[in-house]
Amino acid sequence: MIKAKELLECLCTDYSYRFFAGKSVKALDKLVANMTKDLLHYTPTVSTKNAVGLSLGVNLTGFNSVVMLEIKDLALIYNYIKDLKVKYEQPLLFLVGYSSEDELLEYKKLINKTKSFVADDTYKNQFSKNKKGVRLVFVQEGILE
Amino acid sequence: MKRNLAIREFIKLLNDDDIIIASGPNICKEAYLYDRPLTFYIEDDSIAQSLALGLANGTSKRVFVLCTDDTIQSDLDFVLQLGISKKENIFCIVFNTKQGARLLGSCRSVISALFNLGADIYDYSNYFSKIANVASVKGHVSVLRGPTLILIGVKDSKVTSDYVETDYKLMADTLNGRDTNKE
Numbered sequence: 001m002i003k004a005k006e007l008l009e010c011l012c013t014d015y016s017y018r019f020f021a022g023k024s025v026k027a028l029d030k031l032v033a034n035m036t037k038d039l040l041h042y043t044p045t046v047s048t049k050n051a052v053g054l055s056l057g058v059n060l061t062g063f064n065s066v067v068m069l070e071i072k073d074l075a076l077i078y079n080y081i082k083d084l085k086v087k088y089e090q091p092l093l094f095l096v097g098y099s100s101e102d103e104l105l106e107y108k109k110l111i112n113k114t115k116s117f118v119a120d121d122t123y124k125n126q127f128s129k130n131k132k133g134v135r136l137v138f139v140q141e142g143i144l145e
Numbered sequence: 146m147k148r149n150l151a152i153r154e155f156i157k158l159l160n161d162d163d164i165i166i167a168s169g170p171n172i173c174k175e176a177y178l179y180d181r182p183l184t185f186y187i188e189d190d191s192i193a194q195s196l197a198l199g200l201a202n203g204t205s206k207r208v209f210v211l212c213t214d215d216t217i218q219s220d221l222d223f224v225l226q227l228g229i230s231k232k233e234n235i236f237c238i239v240f241n242t243k244q245g246a247r248l249l250g251s252c253r254s255v256i257s258a259l260f261n262l263g264a265d266i267y268d269y270s271n272y273f274s275k276i277a278n279v280a281s282v283k284g285h286v287s288v289l290r291g292p293t294l295i296l297i298g299v300k301d302s303k304v305t306s307d308y309v310e311t312d313y314k315l316m317a318d319t320l321n322g323r324d325t326n327k328e
Contacts, residue, residue: 056192059317060200
């Protein structure tokens with residue numbers, strides 16, 4: 001189990017992700033519960049595409065931002081993310097929540113081999129400072145406390 | 146007034162440091178004829194509006210997103226997001242090619258939702274019926290406070306221009322004051 005508060009502090013303090021947007025994601029609800037105004041700005045959105053646009057807009061003004069989404073929504077925006085990966089350098093993080101390994105397998109065609117997970121204490125390595133551009137990091141339901 | 150002329154006249158009303166996001170191919174083509182350093186062209190109109198809202202979150206400059214009535218009707222998510230954002234520097238300008246107040250009529254529930262959420266809605270159609278009338282709305286535009294939706298009734302126009310969709314890197318460089326070719 002990973003403490004949601006520690007993950008948040010890691011993202012906000014160590015890696016300067018200060019803007020979060022997204023629909024409600026069950027795997028990330030503990031993360032949202034621990035959010036505080038002094039640490040970050042969180043905007044709940046009505047659709048994942050809105051969250052991508054909002055985060056991208058904030059990102060373009062120089063702030064690192066995070067999109068929170070469910071793995072089932074990844075299919076809706078995957079082509080867009082792929083396109084962004086090619087032409088974008090500013091750190092933009094997609095935290096993707098999933099319920100089980102089976103669900104992950106369903107979407108394996110969408111996820112490339114270099115997928116990253118927040119699964120154990122080594123999760124900080126996923127957000128290395130020299131990794132530029134768009135990154136997808138997966139979080140399983142129940143892993144955050 | 147035709148839409149391309151309305152776009153030209155509206156751009157003239159803005160300050161140099163206002164950010165404009167032209168969304169959708171038609172608006173991009175027409176706005177490109179009156180290009181300025183802080184105008185950006187996003188062809189994918191499903192992302193352009195929320196991107197503009199994101200820009201408004203990250204900067205204190207006024208952000209104007211130009212779109213058509215078709216875009217706004219197909220992307221109602223954004224309209225609600227605009228309302229709840231409470232951002233004072235975001236403005237959505239809808240160039241309405243449908244007759245009269247049809248947009249208001251067909252989107253009455255959205256308009257009332259926006260109103261209830263604290264957003265302002267103005268109809269500039271009368272000001273934009275003749276070029277001579279446009280100047281009289283300049284004072285209002287200069288003191289606008291968002292989130293605001295502005296409707297402008299126009300006639301459809303077919304204009305061609307060789308606009309290039311804005312590259313995100315160039316956009317980031319321009320917004321963050323780094324040297325770019327754009328300026």
